[in-house]
Amino acid sequence: MIEDINSAGLPPGLLRLMDNENPLGPSPLALEAIEKYMQAINRYEWFEAAGNGGLQHLHPVNMLIQALAKSDGIPLCNPFAPEAPHPYFISSGVDQILKLLAVAYLTPGDRELIEAEPGYGEISEKARLINDGGIPTRLVRVPLTENHDHDLDAILQAITPKTALVTITNPNNPTGTLLPYEALEQFIDATPEHVVVIIDEAYHHFVRDPNYRSAMSLATSRDNVVVVRTFAKVYGIRGVLLGYAITSQAIKKKMLVYNHARASPLAIMAGIAALDDHEHVRRSKQVVIDAKERMYTAFNEMGLAYIQSHTNFVMVHVERDSQSVIQSLLDRRVAVSPRGSQVLKGWIRVSVGTLPETEVFLTSLKTVLAKI
Incomplete structure (x- = not known):
C-alpha cells in the first residue's frame, strides 16, 4: 500500500516514478565527502592535512x-x-x-x-x-x-x-x-x-x-x-x-x-x-534490472505493450488517454511522467523503483485502468 512506502529522499506515502531518479538514494561515499568538506564552504580555496605534516592545496x-x-x-x-x-x-x-x-x-x-x-x-x-x-x-x-x-x-x-x-x-x-x-x-x-x-x-x-x-x-x-x-x-x-x-x-x-x-x-x-562507490553503482544497476523485469512480466500479464528499455525507465502503452491515467495515479500519490505522450498517444513513462515501490505502482495501475 502507498501508506507503507518510504522512498529515499521523499516524505512517507509518496511514490515518485517520474524523473528517472535513483530509488536507492545518493552514493554513500558522496554523502561522506559532502559531510567532510561542507565545513569549508566559507573558503575560496581548500586545504587539508598532508601525510608529511604539511598542507595540501586542493584543486x-x-x-x-x-x-x-x-x-x-x-x-x-x-x-x-x-x-x-x-x-x-x-x-x-x-x-x-x-x-x-x-x-x-x-x-x-x-x-x-x-x-x-x-x-x-x-x-x-x-x-x-x-x-x-x-x-x-x-x-x-x-x-x-x-x-x-x-x-x-x-x-x-x-x-x-x-x-x-x-x-x-x-x-x-x-x-x-x-x-x-x-x-x-x-x-x-x-x-x-x-x-x-x-x-x-x-x-x-x-x-x-x-x-x-x-x-x-x-x-x-x-x-x-x-x-x-x-x-x-x-x-x-x-x-x-x-x-x-x-x-x-x-x-x-x-x-x-x-x-x-x-x-x-x-x-x-x-x-x-x-x-569510487562501485558497490552503490552495482546495487543501483541491479535494482533497475529487477524492477524492469517485474514490470515487463506484469505488463505481459495485463496485455499492455511496452518498449524494451536500455535505461532506468520504461514506456508502456496504457490504451487510454495518458493524462487521465497519470492524473488518476497522482490522485493515489503515485507520480509517473507524461514525457513523450504528446507524440506517442496513450503511452506513459515510468521510472524504476525498488521492488516494493514497483509493486505499489503496478497495483495502482491495475486499479486505475479498471476504472477508466
Whole structure:
C-alpha cells in the first residue's frame, strides 16, 4: 500500500516514478565527502592535512578531471597539467551544458537545431527561448522510426547549411532505445563539419547490451562531437548539480566564452567520491534490472505493450488517454511522467523503483485502468 512506502529522499506515502531518479538514494561515499568538506564552504580555496605534516592545496576541478579520465579510460598527460589540452568540460549539470551549447551555437541567429521527436527536449526548449527572445532560431524535430529509434537517415536529410546543432540522446529519453556505435559513427562521418553533434549519455550505466560502446572515442577523435554525462542517475546526486562533457578543444574554447555554470567544489568532491562507490553503482544497476523485469512480466500479464528499455525507465502503452491515467495515479500519490505522450498517444513513462515501490505502482495501475 502507498501508506507503507518510504522512498529515499521523499516524505512517507509518496511514490515518485517520474524523473528517472535513483530509488536507492545518493552514493554513500558522496554523502561522506559532502559531510567532510561542507565545513569549508566559507573558503575560496581548500586545504587539508598532508601525510608529511604539511598542507595540501586542493584543486577540485583538476582532481575530478583525473578521476573521470581514470574511470572513462581516457589518457591524460603524465604528470597531469591542467593547462595541457584535455577533453573534459565540468559544469553544474548536463542541462546547463546543453543550454550552454545552445547559446554558443544558436545565438548568432538564423541557425537551426535538430532533435528527435520525442526526445529529451531540454536543448529544444532553450532554442525556443532563444527564438522567442528575438534571435531567429529554427527548431526541427524529426520523428522516431516505427521501432522508436532515432531515424538517423531522416536527420541527415534534415540538415541544411544553417544547421548548427544535432542532439541525440543515447539511450533515448523517453523511449529507452539504443543506437549502436557503428550507426552513430557512420552518421557522424556523413554529417557536415559545420554541424556539432551532441550525444547525451545520461543513461549509459544501465545499458546491458554486450556490444554497447560509448561515443567518447568519437568525441575525442572528431572536432564536431560532444558527449555529455551526468552524476544525477546511477550516482544519485542530482541535488548537487554536476555533469561533464567530453569534446574537442575547439568546442571547449567556444563553450568557455559563454560559460556561466561552474560546478561547486562541494559537488565536485561528492562526484569524485561517487566515482569510487562501485558497490552503490552495482546495487543501483541491479535494482533497475529487477524492477524492469517485474514490470515487463506484469505488463505481459495485463496485455499492455511496452518498449524494451536500455535505461532506468520504461514506456508502456496504457490504451487510454495518458493524462487521465497519470492524473488518476497522482490522485493515489503515485507520480509517473507524461514525457513523450504528446507524440506517442496513450503511452506513459515510468521510472524504476525498488521492488516494493514497483509493486505499489503496478497495483495502482491495475486499479486505475479498471476504472477508466
